[in-house]
Amino acid sequence: MLRSELERFIGEDLGEWDDSSTLIPELTACGIIIAKEDCIISGLAEAVEIFQYFGLKSELLFDDGEFVPAMSTVLEVVGSARKILQSERLVLNFMARMSGISTLTRECVLLAGGVRVAATRKTTPGFRLFEKRAVYLGGGDTHRFNLSDAILIKDNHIMILGLKECLRRAKDKSSFTKKIEVEIESLEDMLIAAKEGADIIMFDNMDPAKIAEGVDVLKKEGLRERVILEASGGITLDNIKDYGRSGVDVISLGALTKNARWIDLSLEIENDEEWRAKSEIA
Incomplete structure (x- = not known):
């Protein structure tokens, strides 16, 4: 996404004075994102971009558009504990919203019997690109992006x-x-x-x-x-x-974007022993 767009999303979520995240000292931590239900995962590319902006390193364990069984870890992130907390909600919002659309789209595609399934322009203002991409990752067609198409x-x-x-x-x-x-x-x-x-x-x-x-x-x-x-x-x-x-x-x-339910995802900080053990194995 455009850097200006990313910074707008971040500015909206952090606000002017983030006292919540700054409670945490500047130490290194590892977090994992868990899909708590079966889904077609999407928004991983966007999650990586957000984490990179905060100077965090992330590793994808699934690809965008892939089926993920419930309780699977889909991404690992390492870096400043404070930065992980600051980026957490924005990442989860992208992934939960986009994965919900992808999951519903895939369900419709399977039911349609080979007929192409497409989205409409019934999208969230400012978020159309990502909702349309989620439709694509679910196996659907994006249809028109705008009136000029x-x-x-x-x-x-x-x-x-x-x-x-x-x-x-x-x-x-x-x-x-x-x-x-x-x-x-x-x-x-x-x-x-x-x-x-x-x-x-x-x-x-x-x-x-x-x-x-x-x-x-x-x-x-x-x-x-x-x-x-x-x-x-x-x-x-x-x-x-x-x-x-x-x-x-x-x-x-229109239901692909209008009625899609958010997928239940969470980011959990691992204890020192767990993530340091992973680092040594890697």
């Missing part, structure tokens, strides 16, 4: 200008490198979007049976191979299998 014509665009005019303007104004996606709520609009040159059609809040019907219509019209089909809206762990069987290419869920 692709043109997405939504219901409000259509309400203002009409679907055909939106598509006309999109094709006229955008670069040839930029894909055009249309959010549709009816099979009539689906056909218009496909015939008028949309690259991606998103079935918005449409049930799997209706989507499957739309896919069949596109096949009969000879339009199916022209477009990427995406399902979005109201998709959960309980129904994602049905959407995976509907015939779409992509399933996007």
